[in-house]
Amino acid sequence: MPRVTAIQTNFTAGELSPRMLGRVDIARYQNGAERVENAWPLIHGGAIRRDGTLYVGPTKYSGMDVRLIPYIFNRNQAYMCEFGEYYVRIYFSSGLYTGVELQSPYTSAMLATTDYVQGADTMFLFNQAMPIYRLRRNSDFEWTLAPAPFVTQPFDEKGIFVNSAMNINDRTVGGGRIVTATAAVFMASDVGREIWSGGGVAKITAFTSANVVTVDVLTEFSLNNVTLWALKGSPQTINTPSVKDPVGASTTLTLTVAGWRPEDVGKFVKINGGLVEITSYSSSTVVNGVIRSALTAVVASPANAWSLESSVWNLLDGYPGTGTLHEQRLVVAGSPSYPQNIWESRTGEYLNFELGTKDDDAMSFTVSSDQINPIIHLAQIKALIALTYGGEFSLTGGVEKPITPTNIQVKNQSVYGCNNVKPVRIGNELYFMQRANRKLRALAYKFDSDAYGAPDMSVLSEHITETGIKDMAYQQEPESILYLVRADGVLATLTIDRDQDVVGWARQTTAGKYQAVASIPNATGEEVWAVVRRTVAGKPAQYLERFVSGVQVDCGIVASNPNGAADWGGLDHLEGMTVDVVADGVVMQQQKVLKGVISLPRPAFNVQIGLNYVTTIKTLTPEIGTATGSAQGNSMRIGEVTLRFLKTIGCKINGQTVAFRNLGVNVLDKPPPLFTGDHRMENLGWDRGQAQLLIVQDQPLPFHLLCVIKKITVND
CATH class of the missing domain: 2.40.30 (Elongation Factor Tu (Ef-tu); domain 3)
Structure with a gap:
């Protein structure tokens, strides 16, 4: 009966797939867990209780999909935009509503396929069914959302x-x-x-x-x-301009026989090396226009020497579905009739798509491959990246050269394909969901092969994303965490640091279903907002909430009263719900909200009030080498377990409560001190083929587990 002391020093592999429970031979098994719920694996090795959420407000419509889009001018001027059924609401980063609501062209059904990119104080929004829109902020309380006023479209x-x-x-x-x-x-x-x-x-x-x-x-x-x-084609007749220059001047275009139509207004005429935009219709032989590019002469141009052209972005052909900013150009792609076309604006002129051959001219090109690959997303890491349904493409202008109309290199880097979930850039990697909506891949340039690779980041925890992902957001600080909203309303999180080889998955649950996430910067890092559907007083509700450090409840409020109070209101959004209460650092008995108010048995100065959530970590059975081989399958007894905590108050191990302080008259109604150090428990019993621990924090109190030390006896 060998007795071994086994230590699990970290949880950086996070929650492992049930398919991995037999892989005791790999390092990630030793660093993983069977279950990590409402906790975050940390890059440093431990696992910490996740932040709770504060209530922001209800969405405009409780039963309709909402999309959260961050609008970030700088760290001190960041806003959260709630896009819903034909509306946009703007919120300050503090969670306050600005009072600004704009009319939007997007239905709730269109929001999942709407893309966006922001440069300075201008955000461009893309959807295949709508012209490109522009969201602009003039002040905190003055915003505009309107079609982008392009000088020239392709x-x-x-x-x-x-x-x-x-x-x-x-x-x-x-x-x-x-x-x-x-x-x-x-x-x-x-x-x-x-x-x-x-x-x-x-x-x-x-x-x-x-x-x-x-x-x-x-x-x-x-x-x-x-x-x-x-x-x-174009009208087959002679066309004669009246003026050849300068740019901006008016000119008349006259045909020999009838050829102009009233609907030609807004179209472009390429003639005599120049470009004219038709501004008004006079007759079937005469139209008036504005010179957009100077002509070389005013001589008559015969049929097929001039052309009548119209925008490729229109109701019939559709509009670009994605875009990004790259090398001082607005880059858009993915319209229904031109699914593999990419258009780039003139350098430094986001609203000018007048095509040309000069290095700073606008351009159009096709991402060609051996199959139709509609472009779903545009992004950039080391190069401009086009993510399509069938593969991933890099677009460059040559070695250390920008893309120009005469210098474009398109290379197919991989053939995984992506879906409509907007990719997220983390460091030098681009994280995207594969087209089947099950695997999360990280596209990055590899110097050793001079190519891009896209490894599967969910391969060891494939069960985490098996229901499909419908939204993603990344929080860089204070912890590097990627948030992924699952189709079933669970929030999956990935603690990621490739330099430290940390890829730790976990699941976050609440008394409701997560619908959308986004992050905006605040004074200490980034703050993640979520849309959550809940059932309150038997009725469906949909709330905006934000994850806040130090908060230990969900959909909660944080309030204070310098004189102390026993009755606390502001809880109408949780009417009829049973809530957790932390009063001056002490956990009180759960209360039921009646008419938006709870009553405490004693006055309190500072409170946190909200819904309960339970943090759970279930360890794996460790692999222990014995004289006769593996310990797997043998009877095991954990005679003693030591948990190393950091700033923790309370938890349970296999149902046994861990006592973090001694009781007495001097400690009643006072917040318990945060515990840092080792806590030991004994006599946890025998189990055939298992030596697991179920570690639970079910109280709204801090919890940070650093490592687990087990003294295990194996009975051969």
Whole structure:
């Protein structure tokens, strides 16, 4: 019966998967636990009770999804934005509501696929169903949310999309076919343009009327009657400008035959080496415009030497779904009709997407691969990164050179793919959820291979993310923790420090379900906010809450009264709930909230009042070498256990309460002192094949476990 003293010095591997319970041969087994709940593994090795949350306020609608988006101008001017069904509310970092509510174009269903990026006091918001919006702060109480006023958007020779019936008398390949449209869509300058519908293509050879043209069918149409079709190309006639320069000057564009349409206002004309934006329609042969890029001459330009182009961001083609800021450019991508296109603005001009070939001109390029890979997210680490459904791409301009219109290198670094959850950058790594929404990967550049790798950070704790992740946020200080909202409302956390080889998962639960998270800076680091759905007095409620250091309750309040008080209000949000109370550092008997008030048996000066949560750590059965081999499967007895604590008050070990102070008349109704040191317990008993400890802190008091020392007897 060998007797061994085994020490677990740290919990840096966090909660391990049930699939790992047989891997006693690896180091992370020795540094992990079977269960870590409502606690955070720390980089230093121990595990600490997680922060509680303070109540901020209810969301506008209790039953609808909400997205939290941080707006950070600097450390002293940081705000939390509550995006909901067609609204945005702005909160100070202290948790106070600014009173600002803006009208928003986004429904609650659109929020999960809405991306954002912020530069200085301007935030750009992206959604494939909406133009790019801009959120700006003029003062604490004056904000605007409106479509971004682009100087020039990316444009292309798109032609005209027609949503009305069209009949072709003979849909097979051949000439002399007659096309009849129910709407008056044709003009004399359309002769030479092509009609596209599905796979069918026909070239217009003669103009009869606004409803009838003659065509040559180049590719057979699938139907004789179609309702959605396009007139491709530009008007086929001579175009003459009246003025060639300077930029900003007005000019008139005159066609030889009818070709302009009222809907051409807002489109662009490339002519004589310059660019004109059409500002008004005069007639089918004359429009007026503003010179955006100077022309070389005012000579007449023949058909196909000029083009009529329109923005590629529109209701029909959709809008960019993601964006970032890179090398002083606004970079956007991922529209429905151009899923692999990336557009970059002019250098230093976020609102100018006028394409060109100069190094500082705006540009457009395609992330090509051997399959369709819609771009889901844009981000940056060492390079600009495009995360797609099918893989991860790096975009560079060459060795230590910026990206320019003539110098773009696109490389496919891995083929894991991502989902809609916004990636988070931690150090030099980009953390993203793989497309199946189960694995968390960390994309980073590797010098030894001169390539990017994306290892699975959840491989040893795969059960933590098995229900899927729907939101993420990172807190850098005071602890390096990544928060991940699971689809079932549990909050998973990952304590991460790659330099110290710390990858520690844990689960955070509450009397409700977490819906969203975000973090903003405060005086001591970053503060994490959460949206939580709860049931209060039998009715559903959805609250904004923030994790605050030193708070030991959930959805709580912290209050003080210099004269002392027994009755404490401000608890309407917890009406009918049983709450924990810490009065002047002493845990009081739980109270029920009635009419928003609780009554204590004695006056108190400072209180914390809120919902209870329980911290639980369940250790693994250690591997102990014996003379006959492994101790696994043998009868084991923990004769003595020593827990090393730091600034802790109270806990239970296998159901036995740990006494941290002696009772007496001099200590009643006084806060117990924080305990730092070793605490020993004996005679914990035999168990076949196990030597585990269940360590619980169920009181709203500090708890910080540094290490566990067990004296174990193994009976072969």
